[in-house]
Amino acid sequence: MPTISKDLVNHIRISDEEAGQRLDNFLIKTLKGVPKSHIHRIIRAGEVRLNKKRCKPTDRIVSGDILRIPPVRIAEKQRPSEKQQSIPARVFDIVYEDDALLVINKPSGVAVHGGSGVSFGVIEQLRRARPEARYLELVHRLDKDTSGLLMVAKKRSALVKLHEAIRNDHPKKVYLALGVGEIKDNIRHIKLPLFKYTGAQGEKMVRVSDEGQTAHTIFKVLKRFSGGVLYQIGLSHLTLVEATLKTGRTHQIRVHMQSQHCPIAGDERYGDYQANKRLQKLGLKRMFLHASELHLQHPLTGEPLHLKADLPQELESLIVMLSHQQ
Numbered sequence: 001m002p003t004i005s006k007d008l009v010n011h012i013r014i015s016d017e018e019a020g021q022r023l024d025n026f027l028i029k030t031l032k033g034v035p036k037s038h039i040h041r042i043i044r045a046g047e048v049r050l051n052k053k054r055c056k057p058t059d060r061i062v063s064g065d066i067l068r069i070p071p072v073r074i075a076e077k078q079r080p081s082e083k084q085q086s087i088p089a090r091v092f093d094i095v096y097e098d099d100a101l102l103v104i105n106k107p108s109g110v111a112v113h114g115g116s117g118v119s120f121g122v123i124e125q126l127r128r129a130r131p132e133a134r135y136l137e138l139v140h141r142l143d144k145d146t147s148g149l150l151m152v153a154k155k156r157s158a159l160v161k162l163h164e165a166i167r168n169d170h171p172k173k174v175y176l177a178l179g180v181g182e183i184k185d186n187i188r189h190i191k192l193p194l195f196k197y198t199g200a201q202g203e204k205m206v207r208v209s210d211e212g213q214t215a216h217t218i219f220k221v222l223k224r225f226s227g228g229v230l231y232q233i234g235l236s237h238l239t240l241v242e243a244t245l246k247t248g249r250t251h252q253i254r255v256h257m258q259s260q261h262c263p264i265a266g267d268e269r270y271g272d273y274q275a276n277k278r279l280q281k282l283g284l285k286r287m288f289l290h291a292s293e294l295h296l297q298h299p300l301t302g303e304p305l306h307l308k309a310d311l312p313q314e315l316e317s318l319i320v321m322l323s324h325q326q
Contacts, residue, residue, distance in 0.1 A: 148291025
């Protein structure tokens, strides 16, 4: 990010990494603390010039462009709060890394970013651990209690390409989930639209509704469990499935499994409260949902990548125990 003087006219040459953005979005990021309305005002007034010419907020900046920015008073940087100071640098398990892309194995219980009552998440911890990194941005999200593969772009060009791929239903994302109940078909396509709304406590919720967006998940049954230790804790069936996303809606797998009367084990939001309490006796302290595979083309080289993250030990141990108790 270029250094901006608030007292002098600035002339900035746009780099390859900055190219492709809308002018107003670039200025909003660059002039931190300046209201969006003021940025639009100085563009309309002709005080911002692109290659010495008047410009519009919607103009796209190109590598090598010279951007004139007038003296603008930027809000003074506030002293970091105690919360900001306490963001720990954290090293996550790296599954893949090069100069454009970082893929980590996110643990359960860690949000991907701060907000909604969480002061920091994976991306803030990564930035603290890598102060030399010029660019680190989340490509997509995982729920806080979901573990597994999470992509982080190290170049804006990689982020743009990956977002384009996601809009075209790539990359292929595969999850492992344990359902409380039984799915009789070995393979089941669920195509039910999902609608987002706000719950009674202000939380983000999703339900099946014709008002919602189209959503498609393919479930493949890997193992079925019944009897034995399950009978002892008052449960009849558990089903281990591989879930492949054909669309990427909020809480998609969780709500689609709930719709099949087979909610995810340990899911506090859409799951079976009594079943979750009983499964705690078997050591399940979290939601059993893990992002296990990514199939994609490298955003810059086009090289095919097939990335895997094994089940965390606590989930693998439960499956082993259930298998032996059949």
